Amino acid sequence: MTAAPRAASRPPLKPLDDALAELLAQARPLEGTDEVDTFGADGRVLAVDAVSPLRVPPHDNSAMDGYAVRRADVADAGAALAAGLPVSQRIAAGSAAAPLAPGTAARIFTGAPMPPGADAVCMQEDCEALDGGARVRIQAVPQPGQWVRAAGEDIEHGQTVLAAGTRLGPAALGLAASIGLARLRVARRPRVALFSTGDELVMPGDVPPERMPPGAIYNSNRFFLRAMLLRLGCEATDFGIVPDRRDATEQALREAAAGHDLVLTSGGVSVGEEDHVKPAVAALGRLDLWQVALKPGKPFAHGRIGGHTHFMGLPGNPVSSFITFALLVRPFLLRLQGVRDVVPPVVAARAHFDWPRADRRREFLRVRRDAAGGLALFPHQGSGVLTSTVWGDGVVDNPPGHTIAHGDTVRFIPFADLLA
Known part of the structure; x- marks a missing residue:
């Protein structure tokens, strides 16, 4: 009696990391780009570097409402300034500033350009206005550069502020607008x-x-x-x-x-x-x-x-x-679409559950953070239980053949990152 022929064995299951690497190797960036209004670019992927044509801020400006001074004029805030400094000009945001005459102060507001010659700002809480604002008494000696935002301290001319492959969100759109980009070249x-x-x-x-x-x-x-x-x-x-x-x-x-x-x-x-x-x-x-x-x-x-x-x-x-x-x-x-970093970050968290059944496959358990700062497990982990994805706020990435005991440190991936 001859034995029945054996069925061809199936190839072993592909490990998740290997499968993802194979997929990404075949994910060539799409040909073609779109030019879109910056207002409508949320969620799109930048196709070319965004390079700044200017400095941000474009000039030294005040970080506070107060008075711009030459620090040498207020090195001693004692008796020598009892009478106060004359206020020689008033500078609001968006206006031009004249050079600051020695021995005077300039009334200045947040975002206003620093007058040439001034090297510090005294916030108004440390000052006392005299003679209806014609003079000001400085009550605290400022440090050099105090409350001054230097030109280019955020962005320098020619700096790449957003690299190609960046997925644009609200903050990135604001950054693009801050360097004057009304339209952006994005991936198709x-x-x-x-x-x-x-x-x-x-x-x-x-x-x-x-x-x-x-x-x-x-x-x-x-x-x-x-x-x-x-x-x-x-x-x-x-x-x-x-x-x-x-x-x-x-x-x-x-x-x-x-x-x-x-x-x-x-x-x-x-x-x-x-x-x-x-x-x-x-x-x-x-x-x-x-x-x-x-x-x-x-x-x-x-x-x-x-x-x-x-x-x-x-x-x-x-x-x-x-x-x-x-x-x-x-x-x-x-x-x-050209995004380079596509793997969601993993967070170390404490399991507030037991998972005694190790599986030969890599498991993704639906969990949510609890009031004690750990992770609670949805009681039914079946593949047809869609309520687990609504109840949970992330998954535990559990390696093959691995059990979990209450209190163990596990790999947690929030849905906020996994589905972003």
Whole structure:
């Protein structure tokens, strides 16, 4: 009796760091740029260095309301100044200043240019106005340069203030405006086609809950994936829900690949008989990566359609889809836009829970910070429990084969960084 032939063994699961490195190696920055109004550039990625054509501040100016003086005139604030100094001029922000005559003071306001010859500002709380403001008595001897903001102390002429690859936020937009940049050259937005697979999926609003057929579920993935794409500055085209048929899947992939940089799918990348995405991608192009040593989110796939358009297939379970997007799709899309630092920072935190079940895969446990300054664990870590991602404010990055005891130091990644 001959033994039955052994099934071909599957390749080992790809470690998450290796999978991410492979993805980023293929994430060539997109060709083409846009010029946009600085007011509307929030979230975009700078395509060229922003170089300052001036100094900021452009001139020495006062950091306080008070009086500009020559320090030599007030080296002794005692009896010699009992009568006070004559106030020779009044300088407001935006006005010009005349040279300060020796033996006088200038009334000055925050942001106003320092008069030539003055080398310190005495804030008005340390001064006493006399004769209706015609004279001022200095009550505290200033230090050299006191309350003076030197020209160029923030930005020098020719300085690169924002490097290409910077993802612009409110502070960066203010910085660009401070050097006079009304428009910015930014990376082109990635064009992403999105669709879900699954005969069980129903769109909210199409069928009321009381009429849902057996086995049907509402399509939640489509909503959070589109929202995360828009947050990353992408142009997202929604191709809806594709039936669980090989021909329909190939047609959807072919249509979605036209005019898009990435086709992103949810569901259909596992090994079931109704999972058609993986073989369809292989038929239309190639599949470079499948299955990552990640929990939740093992059935993640990456490849190409037609040799040019990137493909990424996410698991159908909502938490798996959410986590794989955050860990793999987000850094890939940022790198397409030229962002260099795409890995979120990790924070050391104290576990206020026990996790005695070590897994062979790298786990991402949904947690939130508690009142005692540690991390509390959501009680149900299943890949279909989307409430864990709303209840939590981050994940614990737990290495393979690792248990956690209450009080252990763990690696915490806040959602604020993971989804930014």
